[in-house]
Amino acid sequence: RKEVEQDPGPFNVPEGATVAFNCTYSNSASQSFFWYRQDCRKEPKLLMSVYSSGNEDGRFTAQLNRASQYISLLIRDSKLSDSATYLCVVNPTGNQFYFGTGTSLTVIP
Amino acid sequence: SQTIHQWPATLVQPVGSPLSLECTVEGTSNPNLYWYRQAAGRGLQLLFYSVGIGQISSEVPQNLSASRPQDRQFILSSKKLLLSDSGFYLCAWNRGYEKLFFGSGTQLSVL
Numbered sequence: 458r459k460e461v462e463q464d465p466g467p468f469n470v471p472e473g474a475t476v477a478f479n480c481t482y483s484n485s486a487s488q489s490f491f492w493y494r495q496d497c498r499k500e501p502k503l504l505m506s507v508y509s510s511g512n513e514d515g516r517f518t519a520q521l522n523r524a525s526q527y528i529s530l531l532i533r534d535s536k537l538s539d540s541a542t543y544l545c546v547v548n549p550t551g552n553q554f555y556f557g558t559g560t561s562l563t564v565i566p
Numbered sequence: 567s568q569t570i571h572q573w574p575a576t577l578v579q580p581v582g583s584p585l586s587l588e589c590t591v592e593g594t595s596n597p598n599l600y601w602y603r604q605a606a607g608r609g610l611q612l613l614f615y616s617v618g619i620g621q622i623s624s625e626v627p628q629n630l631s632a633s634r635p636q637d638r639q640f641i642l643s644s645k646k647l648l649l650s651d652s653g654f655y656l657c658a659w660n661r662g663y664e665k666l667f668f669g670s671g672t673q674l675s676v677l
Contacts, residue, residue, distance in 0.1 A: 500670050553612075
């Protein structure tokens with residue numbers, strides 16, 4: 458079983474739409490969770506950390522459900538510039554960071 | 567502020583040739599350092615990580631090796647490249663259990 462599983466998409470949504478991505482993880486002892494954004498042929502960049510109580514940063518909301526072992530990312534009012542691949546990342550122990558394969562998002566004018 | 571430098575950005579190498587990719591971090595001390603590889607259309611695969619000088623942990627068996635000769639320098643090497651070594655190589659650093667910061671990556675094509 459993979460450490461992190463993510464729906465690869467692609468998600469094609471119109472500008473202004475709300476889109477949600479989910480990601481499941483296998484290690485119930487995992488402590489840290491993140492969402493990264495990766496543009497084509499570029500390095501991943503941190504979008505936001507995911508906290509137990511859920512957290513919001515502008516149009517982006519991240520949620521953690523420890524009981525079901527999944528994390529989610531909600532993007533409201535999608536912009537063209539949100540088009541990218543979104544990676545969920547789980548850190549079960551110390552130096553181990555496991556990445557999902559990424560979910561591709563294209564925002565259409 | 568901390569910065570991470572990785573070079574070269576692009577590399578085309580023949581099968582059987584050696585490889586050396588270098589990564590350096592500035593603005594911090596005793597970082598954890600990582601090498602990841604991303605094959606086309608695939609997720610990131612952890613290759614090596616290091617928690618200190620000379621301390622290297624390997625995640626997958628392969629013909630690659632890593633070294634950390636200085637606190638903020640991490641090198642990925644191969645004596646003989648294979649076609650399957652092609653990919654996007656990313657160096658990253660962090661402190662403790664905090665989030666990762668990535669270098670700009672090296673696109674390696676083995677022909």
